[in-house]
Amino acid sequence: MKKYLLAALIPLVGFAGDNELTDAEKAAGWKLLFNGKTTEGWRSAKGPEFPKKVWSIVDGMLHTDPSDGKESAAAGDIITTDKFSKFEVSVDFKLTKGANSGLKYFVQPNLNQGAGSAFGLEFQMLDDENHPDAKLGRDG
Template sequence: MKYLPKIKKKTIALPLFLLGVIFTGCKDQKEANNDNENAGIETNSEEVEDKAGLNTLSAKEKEEGWQLLFDGESTEGWRGYGKESFPDGWVIEDGALKVQGSGAGEAGGGGDIIYKDEFKDFELSLEWKVSEGGNSGIFYLAEEIEGEPIYTSAPEFQILDNERHPDARLGKDGNRKSASLYDLIPADPQNAKPVGDWNEVSIIVYRGTVIHTQNGETVVEYHLWTDEWKEMVANSKFKDWENFVNAGGDDKKGYIGLQDHGDDVWFRNIKIKKL
């Protein structure tokens, strides 16, 4: 009778000891995770979750007809404007298509790039972030005209570090700030995120109506080929650019282009849906 309680004590003590170890381990892990969070360090599970949806199409997007233009691993489908190959000066970095800054503006680097197919009525969606003082742009309805740069035929969704780049103070009423129709219509509201943060963009072109959205808000709306459009262009620096006035040419379609303006800029989640 005296021996049985001793066995009972030992069988109870062992599970309690193990529970103590488990509790201590969980506490230590929780504290470590809190330390990482306070230090701005993401856990591995968060990193996997963040990267899992990058440069991919969901089942719903596939059903809706979205087409992925960049898979995060290759430059397939892209080439230099006016070139047959993909230029030096652009690289893939952490799942993003990056133009490497030359420090020489448009005079240096690999030059602008375009996607191989032309699009007419569409919705383009992507994310961008810019380096300090950075400048770039997204072209649409571009024609590839020998001897002419891309911007002579294509409207441009401006990409800019509004806080540092002097372009933000030039133009008229902020029409050179981020998400503006460059040098023509200012983005309103001006909602670009700080340098280093990703901005979400949508550009819709449908039968001449063009809509710029940035970070969930419509910031520009205008109508191509109308009398109002022609008057606006006639009162701008583009006034003598016939191909710009007639953006998209006779067929009202063109290339999607990304600009090399000599600064570090990143693009990802580039996808398009024909309308």
């Protein structure tokens, strides 16, 4: 099984860290997907270009501006340019107050036509204390 260190994805999430693999991580087969300096290796889930209008790199982290979910209409969901099947993911992230975000995987770009978020499985990242969606679900 290949291992990948994913250090970026989906709005309102900032990923921290040195954005470098240790010698042990390299030896174990991990691949760094975000270097903290460029968006190389990433693109919009809805097109070939990186959505610079939605994302920026600040202090080695990816940032988006609060958008009330409108980033998906601006092709703001991002995916890797490489495709992966069997993988482990390790992510550092920060949430802003009221954030509703996630880390999507197995995204199918051919299904991402029109407005809306990218189709794929998602690890939800939500500010449970301050986002109204936290009150809509069920515990467990």
